[in-house]
Amino acid sequence: MNAVWPLSRSPVGTRRAWRKREELQRWLNGKQGPExxxxxxxxxxxxxxxxxxxxxxxxxxxxxxxxxxxxxxxxxxxxxxxxxxxxxxxxxxxxxxxRCYSLPEIDGADDRRFRAIIGRLLLRDGWTQVRGVRISREVVHLVGNGPNGRQLGVAFERGADRAGQGNGGRAALRPVGGAPQLPTATAPGARPLFLVVSSGTFARERVVWAARHGVRLVDRALLQRWAAGEDLAVLLDLDLDHVQPDAS
Missing domain, CATH: 1.10.287 (Helix Hairpins)
Structure with a gap:
């Protein structure tokens, strides 16, 4: 019979034998394809x-x-x-x-985790190329781009207590001396958006400083709404101030 049907069996080591072993193994592991x-x-x-x-x-x-x-x-x-x-x-x-967060989760985050949460919220709302830019040894800002080419710079302040133990106190841990920096020029006709995000509340002098420098503040109340799912553009009415006024 072997002389008449030399290929009726698959000797060990042949390609046909290997294929049969692979098929049997797939069946045993439940990975076989549908019939x-x-x-x-x-x-x-x-x-x-x-x-x-x-x-x-x-x-x-x-x-x-x-x-x-x-x-x-x-x-x-x-x-x-x-x-x-x-x-x-x-x-x-x-x-x-x-991609929603609660205030206790934000309060319990350290500085790095806090920045990561804000970055995820920005990505969720359609901002792109969100990345960290180190300003000094301890200060890191976030920068990004909007769908319409508008650039974004974000600085951070935490509550009076240190990160991981925040209780919503005044944002005095890390003052920001100027507007968040942008590494490149913004798109023509679009004014850069500068944010300072805090897990606490801002003092009156900080609000006055922000108004003078064109910086938008996101305090604890706004952060709670933003983290709960509200879009940043709706939260801050960004569609109303993204175009620079006519110089004439």
Whole structure:
């Protein structure tokens, strides 16, 4: 029999034997692919979803007219577009809820973790290229870009107690002597946004300083709303002040 059917068996070390061992191992580990009878229902559903509208359009074309098929195709396209947009909105809300923080979590974070939370909130709200820039040995600012090319600089202050033990006190741990620095020039026609974010409250002299230098302050109350999911642009009405006034 071996002389008549020399390939009826797979000697050890051949490619066929190796393939059989790999297939057996996949079956034992539960990693085997689906069988044809497991794929048929899903394939039939896909064909039904795609074929039913096409069949309906063909029936309208042949029985009513081309204009009816065209109107039906436009309505179908609009419905698909609306469903896709609604799905994207749902996913965006889920991502937003997934990147929410509570004040106790923020208060319990050290300086590095505090900056990381603010960076994630910025990314969540559509800011890009958010990165840290070291200003001194202990001070690190965040910089980034907005969807419209507007640049962002963020400095930080913590409450009166040190990071990890914050209780919402006045923001006096690390004063900021000037506006957060930007490494490159901003986009033409867009005024850079400078923020000072604090887990505490700002003293009156700090509010006056910010107004004079064009710096926006995010205190504990605003931070709580921002961390809970509110968009920074809505929180600070950024759409109202991103364009520089006409010099004339």
């Amino acid at each position: 044809w009878w497991e794929i048929v229902p899903a394939l039939a559903a896909v064909l039904a979803v795609i074929g039913s509208p096409l069949a309906g359009l063909g029936w309208l074309w042949s029985r009513v007219g081309w204009w009816a098929a065209l109107l039906a195709a436009a309505a179908l396209a609009y419905g698909v577009r609306a469903a896709v947009r609604q799905r994207r909105a749902v996913l965006a809300r889920r991502r937003r809820r997934a």
